Amino acid sequence: MLKPGEFYQRDREWHPPAYVPDYKTSVARSPRQALISLENTVSEITGPVFGHNDIDGGDNDLIYNYAKPGESAIGERIILHGRVLDENGRPLPHTLVEIWQANAGGRYRHKKDTYLAPIDPNFGGCGRTLTDENGYYYFRTVKPGAYPWRNWVNNWRPAHIHMSIFGTAFAQRLITQCYFEGDPLIAKCPIVNTIPDPAAIDRLIAPLDLNATIPLDTIAYKFDVVLRGRRSTLFENRLEGN
Amino acid sequence: MPQSLEYLKETPSQTAGPYVHIGLAPGAAGFDIYKQELGWDIAGPNARGERIRVEGLVIDGTGSPVKDVLLEAWQANADGIYAHPEHAGAVEEGFRGWGRVITDFTTGEWGFDTVKPGAVPGRNGAVQAPHINLWIVARGINVGLNTRLYFEDETEANAADPVINMIEWENRRQTLIAKRNEKDGKVVYRFVIRLQGENETVFFDI
Ligand SMILES: [Fe+2]
Numbered sequence: 001m002l003k004p005g006e007f008y009q010r011d012r013e014w015h016p017p018a019y020v021p022d023y024k025t026s027v028a029r030s031p032r033q034a035l036i037s038l039e040n041t042v043s044e045i046t047g048p049v050f051g052h053n054d055i056d057g058g059d060n061d062l063i064y065n066y067a068k069p070g071e072s073a074i075g076e077r078i079i080l081h082g083r084v085l086d087e088n089g090r091p092l093p094h095t096l097v098e099i100w101q102a103n104a105g106g107r108y109r110h111k112k113d114t115y116l117a118p119i120d121p122n123f124g125g126c127g128r129t130l131t132d133e134n135g136y137y138y139f140r141t142v143k144p145g146a147y148p149w150r151n152w153v154n155n156w157r158p159a160h161i162h163m164s165i166f167g168t169a170f171a172q173r174l175i176t177q178c179y180f181e182g183d184p185l186i187a188k189c190p191i192v193n194t195i196p197d198p199a200a201i202d203r204l205i206a207p208l209d210l211n212a213t214i215p216l217d218t219i220a221y222k223f224d225v226v227l228r229g230r231r232s233t234l235f236e237n238r239l240e241g242n
Numbered sequence: 243m244p245q246s247l248e249y250l251k252e253t254p255s256q257t258a259g260p261y262v263h264i265g266l267a268p269g270a271a272g273f274d275i276y277k278q279e280l281g282w283d284i285a286g287p288n289a290r291g292e293r294i295r296v297e298g299l300v301i302d303g304t305g306s307p308v309k310d311v312l313l314e315a316w317q318a319n320a321d322g323i324y325a326h327p328e329h330a331g332a333v334e335e336g337f338r339g340w341g342r343v344i345t346d347f348t349t350g351e352w353g354f355d356t357v358k359p360g361a362v363p364g365r366n367g368a369v370q371a372p373h374i375n376l377w378i379v380a381r382g383i384n385v386g387l388n389t390r391l392y393f394e395d396e397t398e399a400n401a402a403d404p405v406i407n408m409i410e411w412e413n414r415r416q417t418l419i420a421k422r423n424e425k426d427g428k429v430v431y432r433f434v435i436r437l438q439g440e441n442e443t444v445f446f447d448i
Binding site: 030125175 | 328405445
């Protein structure tokens, strides 16, 4: 069997640049030298493999995964679901997806978060799952609240869920944030607006997905994730030196 | 109009933010939720080779340690094999080669225990010097930063490494070399990552 080859280069004009003065924390944390472009070697085309021994079945249900028996998290019950694909449109099966978020009041369960909205005793705020053989994943959670943050004096993050995705190679590693259709804070957020192309921002906005709701129970949003694709090796693959 | 290529675009990156620990290291955020957190044991109990500790700091452009970083490491075993189906060869049972570590909230220090990796194949028949691939995310970092940690005592292998040699500025190559020390009988490599400014670490677009 032919092994696939290098990953398509990352489109750095599509991703946010490192230095975006309106997102103030990026100013001192952004490299000023150009990145050195590296053709893929075995170090980049490989990456960690995860299996069902690594996680528990209930890890993807944030309404219950930190709740006391018989209780559940407070907030608007949502399903967040979608597929993890590569740039060739192929699903990525059995890949690890991890999420974290604020509770329905916009408060994180984190020792460094001091926002005055209360902690929900039944909500941890993290979940993880593996995609199935079709690259499909789903989480059940509560819709996170907007929260204020220090940048300009009056900045509010739109409701968002942080997401970490692996793929099959270290070159595909990605962390992003999922926003929700119709939120007026999206357009005003300096972190969202680190992304220069409005079409790229749209890729981070999950639409309401009425077909996937559970009637009388849980509303649903769909969020597909695309990781880097790679070339086939039909003509040449000198990756490993032969 | 020509045909459409129909490729999808990669999902754009966003910063991991200040609360990345909740998702990827909840114990550090202050609560216990999972049966096991991932990435605490890179090499496992059966790994051959030299046991080492890797530690360091991440420094921002003002010279201050960054205290809310999460780093991920990806490395081969002592034989130079990655625990991945696309790299021929078996690794020791329990060797994963991947780990994740966070910085201390007050000092910014980070560190992990592992084994020293072996040399791995490079492109076109070249050999790459032993190295650990690192990925760095934090508040204020919009796209995760990739770099490589090489080992001070691998002088010859480093001198022949095709990736190190691709860096045009020889003085910048030193930013990828971890310094070897011994502490309480243990081999420790220290690796200081400078995000910006003088001696800025070399970061790669991989
Ligand atoms: Fe957040």
